[in-house]
Amino acid sequence: MPAVPGPVLLNPASSDPSPWISLPDSVAAAAGDVPALLALAVEAGRTWPRPGEGRTALLWELLASVAATDVAAARVLEPHLDATAILAQAAQAFPAGQSAPDGTGEAAWGVFAAEGPGARLEAKASAAGVTLSGSKPWCSLAGALDCAVVTAHTDDGGRAAFAVSLRHSGVACEDPEWIARGLQEIPSGTVHFDQVPAIPLGGTGWYHSRPGFAWGGMGVAACWLGGAVGVARDFRSGLLAGADAGRQPDQVALAALGEVDRTLTAALQYLARTAAGIDDGTLGSAGTHSTWSEAQRVRGTVAAAVERVLSLVGSNLGPGPLAFDGPYAKRMADLALYVRQHHGARDDAQLGRLALKGDCPW
The missing domain is CATH 1.20.140.10 (Butyryl-CoA Dehydrogenase, subunit A, domain 3)
Known part of the structure; x- marks a missing residue:
């Protein structure tokens, strides 16, 4: 019973079909292959619209169309696209002379903002910069990603967002015992941080x-x-x-x-x-x-x-x-x-x- 191919349109009367010409085939070909899906995500991050910039309906149509082809593929693409949007939004809040990380390059990004019992990630500021230490739960595909937007508790009692490299030696990604029958290719485990350098995004409460x-x-x-x-x-x-x-x-x-x-x-x-x-x-x-x-x-x-x-x-x-x-x-x-x-x-x-x-x- 294969699904009927084609885009998912929010407003069929006004939608331009050209962005979807090859999308279903590309997603179907990459389904189940996490590196291939991450490559699609990186490409989408460079070319797809971001929310709030005039083409939000098109972005949501593209995401829905991916999910209609393969739900797990959307679960890979959406966090990367969210991260690129967060980085673009944070860039507007950076002080003069500083620049936010670029989410439109070759790196695959995730967003880790969940909290859980027994896990706490803290941000410590010093003259040398900010470092993250502690644990973050529900980090999907952390071992396969390059970077992430991560929320952490700050010294002032709030929470803030930070950009981090997941390739740093202070990052340890658990291999979770993922027994779910759904989203089997996208396990979500805990990531441990040990004095990992981080770039603040927007300040406490901004995220x-x-x-x-x-x-x-x-x-x-x-x-x-x-x-x-x-x-x-x-x-x-x-x-x-x-x-x-x-x-x-x-x-x-x-x-x-x-x-x-x-x-x-x-x-x-x-x-x-x-x-x-x-x-x-x-x-x-x-x-x-x-x-x-x-x-x-x-x-x-x-x-x-x-x-x-x-x-x-x-x-x-x-x-x-x-x-x-x-x-x-x-x-x-x-x-x-x-x-x-x-x-x-x-x-x-x-x-x-x-x-x-x-x-x-x-």
């Missing part, structure tokens, strides 16, 4: 307070949604194959496909509207709701849509393809794990606190 933090979170949601489009294409292809073999879909299957269609269409339209608001400067500027609250709405809405699509397709296609169709089973497992970056009711509770304070559009 989480900048609009780009919300934009990056919505870019991840675009990947989730693209993965759900791939699952939906598998479903439609399966129904068409059954019809060709004389097994016409019944009303239950057609109802499921109809619900999948309206669920995905609504989410795609929401992303298109949000991307337009980012680029024209209206998102978060009306005084009724912030960029971060809108990011939480987007992520929660997309996560719910993805989980509904996974449920509808899984229950209608049954166990057969999960057991015997490798690409479909991989897509389902990859997407189910990836979407868990949304924290469900806990993220909704954060959004509820914002709405209680009036940070809402209604």
Whole structure:
């Protein structure tokens, strides 16, 4: 049951198809090959648009299109693109005479901002510069990357972002016991830092307070949604194959496909509207709701849509393809794990606190 090829478009009427001519084939050819996917990520970092610079919808369409082809590929490309955007944003905050690291070269970048019990990374400033010491959890592909944007605790009690080389002798990447059936080619383990030189990016609090933090979170949601489009294409292809073999879909299957269609269409339209608001400067500027609250709405809405699509397709296609169709089973497992970056009711509770304070559009 191969997925139907083609881009995932937020606004088909206004989209230029040229950026996608070779994208599905390139992603499909590199799927499962981490070095090849990282090479694609580095190339994308040089040529793809960055959020907030006028072509956010195109960026999200490209990310969604990658995920529709292979979810794990999007999980490789998205962090590198996020890192290049962070570095570009940080460059605007650098003092005169200093320059931010360049994320558009040959290095493969990651973004390590997660926190976890028993792991703490601290930044220490001295006359010689800043060094990082401690541990950082959930560092995906750390052993395969060249550099990373990493958040660490600072002397003033806050957190800040830093650019570091993962090739420094003071960096030790654990080989995690990754037992997940999803995203098997992208293990996430703990990285230990021992006085590793680091370049500050934007100062304490800048990483989480900048609009780009919300934009990056919505870019991840675009990947989730693209993965759900791939699952939906598998479903439609399966129904068409059954019809060709004389097994016409019944009303239950057609109802499921109809619900999948309206669920995905609504989410795609929401992303298109949000991307337009980012680029024209209206998102978060009306005084009724912030960029971060809108990011939480987007992520929660997309996560719910993805989980509904996974449920509808899984229950209608049954166990057969999960057991015997490798690409479909991989897509389902990859997407189910990836979407868990949304924290469900806990993220909704954060959004509820914002709405209680009036940070809402209604």
